[in-house]
Amino acid sequence: MKSIVNAKIVTSKEVLEGYVLTFNKKIISLNREIPKDTELIDAKGLYLSAGFIDIHIHGSNGYDVMDATPKALEEISKSILKTGTTSFLATTMTMSQEQITKALQNVQSFKQQEGARVLGVHLEGPFINPIKHGAQDPKHIQKPNIELIEPFMDIVKMITIAPEVEAGEEFIGYIKEHFPHIVLSIGHSNATYNEAKESFSWGVSHATHLFNAMNPLHHREPGIVGAILEADEVSCDIIADLIHIHPSFFKLLNRLKREQLILITDAMRAGCLKEGISEIGGQKVIVKDGEARLEDGTLAGSVLKLNEALRNFYKYTNISLSELINMVTVLPAKKLGLDIGFLEKGYKADLVLFDNEFRVHKSYINGIKTKIR
Ligand SMILES: [Zn+2]
Numbered sequence: 040m041k042s043i044v045n046a047k048i049v050t051s052k053e054v055l056e057g058y059v060l061t062f063n064k065k066i067i068s069l070n071r072e073i074p075k076d077t078e079l080i081d082a083k084g085l086y087l088s089a090g091f092i093d094i095h096i097h098g099s100n101g102y103d104v105m106d107a108t109p110k111a112l113e114e115i116s117k118s119i120l121k122t123g124t125t126s127f128l129a130t131t132m133t134m135s136q137e138q139i140t141k142a143l144q145n146v147q148s149f150k151q152q153e154g155a156r157v158l159g160v161h162l163e164g165p166f167i168n169p170i171k172h173g174a175q176d177p178k179h180i181q182k183p184n185i186e187l188i189e190p191f192m193d194i195v196k197m198i199t200i201a202p203e204v205e206a207g208e209e210f211i212g213y214i215k216e217h218f219p220h221i222v223l224s225i226g227h228s229n230a231t232y233n234e235a236k237e238s239f240s241w242g243v244s245h246a247t248h249l250f251n252a253m254n255p256l257h258h259r260e261p262g263i264v265g266a267i268l269e270a271d272e273v274s275c276d277i278i279a280d281l282i283h284i285h286p287s288f289f290k291l292l293n294r295l296k297r298e299q300l301i302l303i304t305d306a307m308r309a310g311c312l313k314e315g316i317s318e319i320g321g322q323k324v325i326v327k328d329g330e331a332r333l334e335d336g337t338l339a340g341s342v343l344k345l346n347e348a349l350r351n352f353y354k355y356t357n358i359s360l361s362e363l364i365n366m367v368t369v370l371p372a373k374k375l376g377l378d379i380g381f382l383e384k385g386y387k388a389d390l391v392l393f394d395n396e397f398r399v400h401k402s403y404i405n406g407i408k409t410k411i412r
Contacts, residue, residue, distance in 0.1 A: 090125025116154025133164030183210030
């Protein structure tokens, strides 16, 4: 049993001082008492919150989920600890059927030793609209096809799909009926406002990197963005790197989607590395000035870190620290139905200690201190 003292404890509702968080694998208590026979950890005034969850990350430190090797998953897992991330969805790309299958098999058979916990897979494509392919290679886009992924339904937790494409409605209906735990997210889509709204009635409950890879908001055709902003029950995520969307939207989105807005990185293999030439989904990427772009200039994921996303969002809004941290803890955990994300009794002891600048000093996964490098 361990107890963290002298921390500013960020719960889902407030920041507590003078409290003690006690845990083993799971959180045991959060109160003012230090139990007997506990190992004391002095947080030296740092902030303590639940570990961060990234529901959309392709790679880090030179490795990509699509490399389909255990080494790639290990390196991604270990390298993102320094960003405060303690669990993530390994996110695939639109590539050949064979490569997607390999990447899924790799996650399915992965025996994790250390590093941020692999929660499962976010399938980004290949069931998207070629008109809004972004950095996904259009030649591998397919019609929604359950057969491609059916053997992997135990690990698939989220699917980014363009609902308006042929067979989209049937696919969404099938997933909703047979695999209701999977989050269906509209993204890389050219859906109109009406089509997006209709897809919510089929079972789409989230939007992937709102504003990016979809039509912009227009006052006569509000599109996906308008449909999302209007639908209280539908959540969305954004890449708060100050490049993918203008920071003026942070305040606005917070006001409109408060309980439904999640921060992601969409980081690719150059994440946590020096800038230079890289790769995504079989295409060359140039990383310069914090931007990752294909040779034609298309944004190709990001090199954002999740703690930087928090810092950016905080700077341009006036939200409380609890509300901010909820965007990478409570909200993604609730969306995926996980027993992490809260500093409450019975939840897994995934914890992070960070300072005023959101620099990560320590983290714990299942109550065990991680090796941040
Ligand atoms: Zn992505």
